[in-house]
Amino acid sequence: MPVHYVSVEEAKQCDGLRMVVVGGVPSLWGEAAKGILHIKRIPWTAVRLTYDDEALVAWAGQRSGPVALLDDEPPVSNWQDILLLAERLAPDPALLPDTADAREQALEISRGICASGGLGWMRRLQLVQASFLNQGGFPERVAKYLAAKYGYEADAADSYSSRVAEMLGGLSKRLHAQRVAGSHYYVGGSVTAADIYSACLMAMFRPLPAPQCTMNESTRQAFELVDAVTEEALDPILFEHRDWMYAQHLELPLSL
Numbered sequence: 114m115p116v117h118y119v120s121v122e123e124a125k126q127c128d129g130l131r132m133v134v135v136g137g138v139p140s141l142w143g144e145a146a147k148g149i150l151h152i153k154r155i156p157w158t159a160v161r162l163t164y165d166d167e168a169l170v171a172w173a174g175q176r177s178g179p180v181a182l183l184d185d186e187p188p189v190s191n192w193q194d195i196l197l198l199a200e201r202l203a204p205d206p207a208l209l210p211d212t213a214d215a216r217e218q219a220l221e222i223s224r225g226i227c228a229s230g231g232l233g234w235m236r237r238l239q240l241v242q243a244s245f246l247n248q249g250g251f252p253e254r255v256a257k258y259l260a261a262k263y264g265y266e267a268d269a270a271d272s273y274s275s276r277v278a279e280m281l282g283g284l285s286k287r288l289h290a291q292r293v294a295g296s297h298y299y300v301g302g303s304v305t306a307a308d309i310y311s312a313c314l315m316a317m318f319r320p321l322p323a324p325q326c327t328m329n330e331s332t333r334q335a336f337e338l339v340d341a342v343t344e345e346a347l348d349p350i351l352f353e354h355r356d357w358m359y360a361q362h363l364e365l366p367l368s369l
Contacts, residue, residue, distance in 0.1 A: 116147065116368035118159045121169045124182075127158045130202070133173050133180040136161035137329040137369050139316035141226070141233040146179045146195050148309045148363045153203035159368075192227040193220075196306050208306040219300045222287065222307035225280060226314050232280040234263065236317045239273040239343070240335055241265050249338040252331060278346035284311060285348035292350070297357050304362050312358035315351055318343070321359075325366045 124131045130150075134143040150157050162178040163169055173180040173188050180190045181198055189195055200209060210216045226232050241260045244250030245267075251259065259265070287299055299307040317336050320326050339347065359365055 114364075115366075116159045118161050121160055121166060121172055124158050124160045125172060128184060130155060130157040131160060131182045132157050133160045133162050133169065133178045133182075135178045138332050139313070139320055139326055139328055139367055139369060140178070141310070141313050141317060142192055143179045144313040144316065144367065145192070145227070145306075145310050146181070147368075148313060149196060149199045149208060149306065151364050152206060152208065152304070152309070152362055153199055155199060155203050192223070192310075196223070206304075208304065208309070210301060210305060215300050219305040219307045222284070222299050223310050225283065226307075226310040232277065232284075233314055233317060235273055235276050235280065236314075237263060238265050238270070239277050240338065242270040242273055243338055243340075244335075245270075249335065251335050274340055274342045278342050281343070281346040281348070281351065285346075285350050288348075288350045288354055297354065304358075308354070308358055309363070311351070312355045312363060315355040318347055319352065321365075321367065325359075326369070327366070328369055 118136075119127075132146060132150075134140070134147065149155075160169065162176075164176055170176050173182065173190075175188075175190060177190065179195060180188050181195050182188045183198065183202075189198055196208065200207065209219055224231060228234070237259060240250040241256045241263075242250070242265070244253065244256035245260075250256060284299075291298060291300075296302045298304055299311065316326070318339060320328060320333050320336050
């Protein structure tokens with residue numbers, strides 16, 4: 114079902130789970146949060162992030178997304194906090210395995226994608242660097258905003274591509290090993306949060322086609338920008354896994 118968006122004032126009057134998400138862009142963190150709620154069949158009320166809406170900032174506590182707000186509980190925005198909130202609201206189907214080793218594997222892969230300094234974070238800074246070098250990437254205003262918010266360092270910028278490639282290589286190596294073991298998934302034989310994060314991450318390298326993902330066109334052009342080092346690291350198995358996830362577990366078209 115398409116996501117129906119409401120205003121901040123409407124959302125404040127609703128019970129249950131509300132979530133602020135970035136609009137017009139297949140954000141890794143926002144789309145993954147949507148995917149988690151979809152798989153768990155958790156009902157929620159959607160609000161698009163509007164950066165100049167001070168009422169939204171006062172309610173959500175920040176000028177970013179996703180931010181999840183459950184009834185009168187404090188807002189949560191960290192990827193892991195949103196995942197654990199969803200696990201609490203709907204334990205079945207679990208997106209973190211029961212066994213300690215498998216659970217830690219799923220969380221480790223997820224951290225490598227979503228956390229500060231992880232693959233999604235570094236890909237964003239890689240595109241900021243391309244913008245500053247006039248090699249594509251984001252519009253200048255957006256690049257400067259992202260650089261200040263996410264810790265762009267000019268002295269470290271030459272390492273961004275190699276770090277992105279290294280992390281992509283780790284993901285593809287894991288998927289190949291799992292494929293040999295007879296599984297389409299990152300951990301064990303069933304879907305975990307790691308699969309959702311990886312599937313949503315791939316929009317930052319090659320967004321889904323327009324009929325499935327109607328998005329801001331300048332952002333699409335930025336996301337599609339890859340240098341030679343990154344292109345070599347983009348093993349087809351990463352996109353095969355993405356397509357499998359959308360065919361089996363996630364919802365199309367995206368509601369941005």
